[in-house]
Amino acid sequence: MRQVNLTRSRFAAWAVAGFVIGSSGCAAQTEAVAQDDAPAQVEAPRVALLKTPDGGIQPQAALDSKGVLHLIYYKGKPMAGDVFYVRRKPDEAAFSAPLRVNDRPDSAIAMGTIRGAQITIGQNDRVHVVWNGTNGAEPQGAGGNPILYSHLNDTSTAFAPQRNLITWAGGIDGGAAIAADAKGHVYVAWHAAPAGQEDAARVVYLTRSNDNGDTFEREKKINVQPTGACACCQMRALVDAKGTLHILYRAAGDNVNRDSMLLTSRDAGRSFQSATLHKWKIAACPMSSYALTESDETVRAAWETNEQIFHGAIQSEAAVQAAPMKIPTPVAAPGNGDNRKHPVAVFNVGGELLLAWTESTGWNKGGSLAWQVYDKEGRPTPEKGRAEGVPVWGLLSAIARPDGGFVLIH
Amino acid sequence: MKIKSVSWRVAAYALLPAIIVLSAPAKPAPKAKAPPPAIAWRSSFATALQEARRLNKPIMVDLWATWCSPCRAMDERTYPQTAVVRESRKWVPVKVDIDKQPEIAARYGLKMPPMVVFLRADGTVISKLTDYADAARLVKQMQAAYAKSRRK
Numbered sequence: 001m002r003q004v005n006l007t008r009s010r011f012a013a014w015a016v017a018g019f020v021i022g023s024s025g026c027a028a029q030t031e032a033v034a035q036d037d038a039p040a041q042v043e044a045p046r047v048a049l050l051k052t053p054d055g056g057i058q059p060q061a062a063l064d065s066k067g068v069l070h071l072i073y074y075k076g077k078p079m080a081g082d083v084f085y086v087r088r089k090p091d092e093a094a095f096s097a098p099l100r101v102n103d104r105p106d107s108a109i110a111m112g113t114i115r116g117a118q119i120t121i122g123q124n125d126r127v128h129v130v131w132n133g134t135n136g137a138e139p140q141g142a143g144g145n146p147i148l149y150s151h152l153n154d155t156s157t158a159f160a161p162q163r164n165l166i167t168w169a170g171g172i173d174g175g176a177a178i179a180a181d182a183k184g185h186v187y188v189a190w191h192a193a194p195a196g197q198e199d200a201a202r203v204v205y206l207t208r209s210n211d212n213g214d215t216f217e218r219e220k221k222i223n224v225q226p227t228g229a230c231a232c233c234q235m236r237a238l239v240d241a242k243g244t245l246h247i248l249y250r251a252a253g254d255n256v257n258r259d260s261m262l263l264t265s266r267d268a269g270r271s272f273q274s275a276t277l278h279k280w281k282i283a284a285c286p287m288s289s290y291a292l293t294e295s296d297e298t299v300r301a302a303w304e305t306n307e308q309i310f311h312g313a314i315q316s317e318a319a320v321q322a323a324p325m326k327i328p329t330p331v332a333a334p335g336n337g338d339n340r341k342h343p344v345a346v347f348n349v350g351g352e353l354l355l356a357w358t359e360s361t362g363w364n365k366g367g368s369l370a371w372q373v374y375d376k377e378g379r380p381t382p383e384k385g386r387a388e389g390v391p392v393w394g395l396l397s398a399i400a401r402p403d404g405g406f407v408l409i410h
Numbered sequence: 411m412k413i414k415s416v417s418w419r420v421a422a423y424a425l426l427p428a429i430i431v432l433s434a435p436a437k438p439a440p441k442a443k444a445p446p447p448a449i450a451w452r453s454s455f456a457t458a459l460q461e462a463r464r465l466n467k468p469i470m471v472d473l474w475a476t477w478c479s480p481c482r483a484m485d486e487r488t489y490p491q492t493a494v495v496r497e498s499r500k501w502v503p504v505k506v507d508i509d510k511q512p513e514i515a516a517r518y519g520l521k522m523p524p525m526v527v528f529l530r531a532d533g534t535v536i537s538k539l540t541d542y543a544d545a546a547r548l549v550k551q552m553q554a555a556y557a558k559s560r561r562k
Contacts, residue, residue, distance in 0.1 A: 365519075
């Protein structure tokens with residue numbers, strides 16, 4: 001997600017819109033410091049909560065270069081439903097009418113929380129969406145359920161017909177990740193294995209588009225270490241301002257070493273370096289997901305280990321251009337909570353970080369959300385909070401407002 | 411006439427071995443190999459609950475999913491073990507596919523599969539196993555849970 005610079009009048013409208021909609025969503029117990037010198041009726045909370053519109057779940061948001069908020073969400077039965085798209089310009093209070101992303105009904109899945117759609121913004125602010133297809137979703141490809149992809153057309157009136165990106169590496173489970181850059185590259189990564197194989201045998205694959213999503217290359221294996229992959233875990237990807245591609249996934253060595261892994265490519269996905277971010281030995285399916293965000297100089301990852309949320313800055317191991325990337329010091333989210341999962345992280349224009357996550361969710365069970373703001377040096381601030389309102393199979397998304405605040409979507 | 415009589419004799423001699431073989435007492439058929447012992451999983455949770463109440467036996471609920479690799483490992487390595495099968499006879503064992511019956515998984519607070527829930531005959535929870543277990547660990551937990559189920 002990009003940071004945007006908007007005029008003051010635009011961000012005032014943004015703040016008000018975020019406050020109004022956020023206030024209508026749920027009652028937050030926030031410990032944020034109040035700003036006393038501004039009129040209460042127009043002051044947006046620093047962290048405004050926004051309920052996913054249209055009764056949707058699993059929101060995923062991205063900002064384009066003009067500050068337009070693009071949002072996708074899921075609607076339908078847990079095992080088979082649809083992905084919808086709405087947008088909101090900086091000076092608008094309401095979202096656009098929803099567009100269905102998938103052209104064939106019921107081809108997306110929400111069950112498990114980690115198989116849903118992801119969104120990214122590419123060249124010319126084109127909106128790209130990827131999601132795991134349901135059983136029998138078309139077009140089918142090798143090895144069962146497809147990885148489905150579509151992009152918004154240039155007039156923003158409809159999505160292109162959904163395509164399956166798997167040409168040979170099928171056998172998906174946990175959700176795919178998507179990232180794009182301003183040069184027309186679109187990357188989609190997933191993990192897969194033939195049916196019946198153990199997680200230790202799963203492999204991470206990548207397909208790349210060089211023409212802003214019009215065509216994709218044949219996928220290739222990219223995990224340079226034979227780590228396996230946690231079948232039930234979602235991936236996340238991001239291209240930073242320098243063009244470096246970062247991909248997070250969970251390993252499954254010996255089926256129990258479900259460590260968080262970072263794959264990094266500095267050559268547009270041609271080659272990768274691999275690093276272990278955080279170890280987690282567990283003989284179960286953690287159903288986890290990841291977050292990646294960037295400020296001017298820093299890419300930060302967030303993840304779950306043993307029901308706690310951690311985050312850290314991705315750095316080179318040495319002051320050498322080609323040195324492997326890793327996270328030297330993972331930081332735990334403050335406090336304790338039950339079953340912390342599904343982190344989101346976003347920087348604002350001032351370099352402050354919002355870290356948020358779900359708590360107390362379970363199989364077929366909703367829960368609550370919690371958040372913490374960090375200053376630009378990475379220290380937790382007094383701005384933190386907790387609220388109910390995460391629906392069954394729900395997770396969070398977040399964007400930074402131009403006024404330095406945040407919108408946390410649930 | 412003589413030719414006819416000789417033909418009969420030849421035919422009788424030719425058939426004699428076959429008659430002897432056919433009239434010999436038949437060998438007992440080899441016994442079909444007994445299938446390996448297996449847990450008698452029930453597929454209906456509601457029926458298992460009724461059965462448990464009727465027989466006053468505790469219930470062992472396996473919450474699993476087709477995509478869950480540790481669940482498959484339990485099926486392939488743990489559950490077929492003789493000690494586990496023997497211990498399972500004290501229980502009403504039932505398998506619940508969490509994709510098909512998510513409400514049952516939610517009822518017992520499933521966070522991540524596999525999970526085995528041990529219930530008293532009245533359906534109240536005794537204990538839970540929340541990850542993959544080998545036979546020794548599972549049997550130990552089954553025995554402890556069974557002992558608790560018998561206490562008033």
